[in-house]
Amino acid sequence: MKWFKRILLLLLVAVAILVYFNYSKLNIISGYASKYMASQVFVANRQAEAVVANDLKFPLIELAETAVDYEQKSASATVYGLMERKTIYREGLGCVLVNDDYKEGQPYLQPRRTLSKIERPYPFGHLPPKDTLFPEIDYGQLQKAVALPFTNNEVQKTRTLLVLYKGHLLHEKYVDGFTKDTPVLGWSMTKSVLATLYGILEHQKKIEVQWPAPIVEWKNDERQYITLDHLLRMQSGLAWEEDYSGISDVTKMLFLDSDMTEAQKNKKALAEPTEIWNYSSGTSNLLSGILRMQFRTHQEYLDFPYEDLIDKIGMHSMLLEADLEGNYVGSSYGWANTRDWARFGQLYLNNGQWNDEQLFAPEWVDYITTPTEHSDGGYGAHFWLNAGGIYPDVPKDLFSCNGYQGQYVFIIPSKDLVIVRTGLAEDPDFDINGFLGALVKAIK
Structure with a gap:
């Protein structure tokens, strides 16, 4: 005993x-x-x-x-x-x-949405997609390629897959529990949506990305030289730990902070702008806070992403979640169904034009796809790149929105392709190079 x-x-x-x-x-x-x-x-x-x-x-x-x-x-x-x-x-x-300070039932503003249907075939509208055969496509090779993401799916864990070619729906597939209408969490694909809002504002001549970041707390120290461009390129030089395996800057921000725009703002400079490249979700949420500063009212801030981008191109399933203070969590919390994520990619393949309207300048695509120094050709401005050849069997002009656990919108201009893949596994468990390499071979 x-x-x-x-x-x-x-x-x-x-x-x-x-x-x-x-x-x-x-x-x-x-x-x-x-x-x-x-x-x-x-x-x-x-x-x-x-x-x-x-x-x-x-x-x-x-x-x-x-x-x-x-x-x-x-x-x-x-x-x-x-x-x-x-x-x-x-x-x-x-x-x-919520936290202990939250009072149930307290009022809050919400974005005003315009959910009218666009009378054009998908992806440019909400009518059924057109059936089109392309003589330059090897359909046998295509079927082999689109089967790859679902091979050994206990490991690859693909949930949805969609391929657009020249603005036409070429292929889509969903596992049990998911349909074309199921919203999918994009995680860090949301960063690319946030960056696009800056491209729209610049096209409207309301901001310039070379402007200094309008942070009062930075005006009297070395951080005063940080520009919007530095933030969009993740090269501000500010301290940040992006580690999801334990307690880090990013997990504390996402799961403890009421105002997620503050986490990066309060960090010290480790280097001068452009000296280092350091991926930071805190930077994206800081940019969401700076975006809020561009509007006279909070309602205008809430409406802007939907009015000038999301609902304008028919991404009616998209929802941007906000923190307790009403800031969009631009780093991580954008939801949309697979078809709507593909619309977003098609907008970039069209160089910012949608149904005869220019939402952002074609030069914006050049900007976000220009490799950022010290990223080894892998990162532009809130978009990932293949300029450094990380996917050796895929054209180097590929750029993409990437999210935690393997959410991807791939845009390949030289092949007129937009590919959306969502799931629960990233590269190398999900073989990006093998899949995309096989897919581009299907187009002669």
């Missing part, structure tokens, strides 16, 4: 030590699970059971237990009964983690 008590005591001490050193991490874990569950249920209209079984089954996050309140439109999560976090749904703004 004495030995049993000693062993039990040692186990209790070990558990206490484990909890003590991981308590802060539990906050992140339950925060992630709560936020993710709420958004998948109330934004994407997915079943909670499917989310638990498929989406939340990865290290640490699988420790969380979630619960959904359908009447109150909220979700909560704990880890071993500890550190409960709650997420609520707000109409027009999506889901947001």
Whole structure:
């Protein structure tokens, strides 16, 4: 009995030590699970059971237990009964983690949307896509290529795939539980949407990307030389840790902060602008805060992305989620169905023109696809590039929106292609080069 008590005591001490050193991490874990569950249920209209079984089954996050309140439109999560976090749904703004200061029922503004149907075939409108055969396409090779993302899908974990060629729907496929209408979380693909808003403002002659960042706190130190261009290119020189495996700048921002525009703003400079390239979701949310400064009212800020981009090109399924302070989480929280993500890629393939209207200048595409110094040809301005040849069997003019867990919108101008792939696995588990290499071979 004495030995049993000693062993039990040692186990209790070990558990206490484990909890003590991981308590802060539990906050992140339950925060992630709560936020993710709420958004998948109330934004994407997915079943909670499917989310638990498929989406939340990865290290640490699988420790969380979630619960959904359908009447109150909220979700909560704990880890071993500890550190409960709650997420609520707000109409027009999506889901947001709340804190002790949040008062239920408090009023909030939401974006005004124009959801009228565009009487043109998809992707330029909401009519059914046209069936078109192209003599330059090897359809046998095409079928081999589009099958690749679903091969050994326990590893590749592809969920949706869509291919546009010359503005025509060439192929689309969805696994069980997903359809052409299912909104998909783009994660960092949202960064490219945010950058596009800057391209639109520049085209409207309301900003210039070479302007200094309008941050009052930076005016009297070395950060005063940081421009919008430096922020769009992730080369501000500011400190930032982008690590999703533990407690880092990005996980604290996404799962603890009420105002996500502040996290990067308060960081010190590690280098002068352009001296280093450092990928930072905090930078994107800082840019969302700067975007808010361009409008007289908060309502105008909320309306702008939908009025001048999203609803204008018919991306009616898209939702940009906001933080507790009403800032769009431009780093991570954009939702759209696969067809609408493809519309966004087609807009770039069209050099900013949509149904006879120029939303941003063709030169903006040149800007965002110009490689950023120190990125090894892999990054432009909130878009990823193949200029450095990371995908050796794919044309180097490819540029893309990339998101956590393998969300991609690939644009290949030389092949007139837009490809959307969503799932739960990134390269190399999802073989980007093998798939895209096989696909471009189908076009003679």
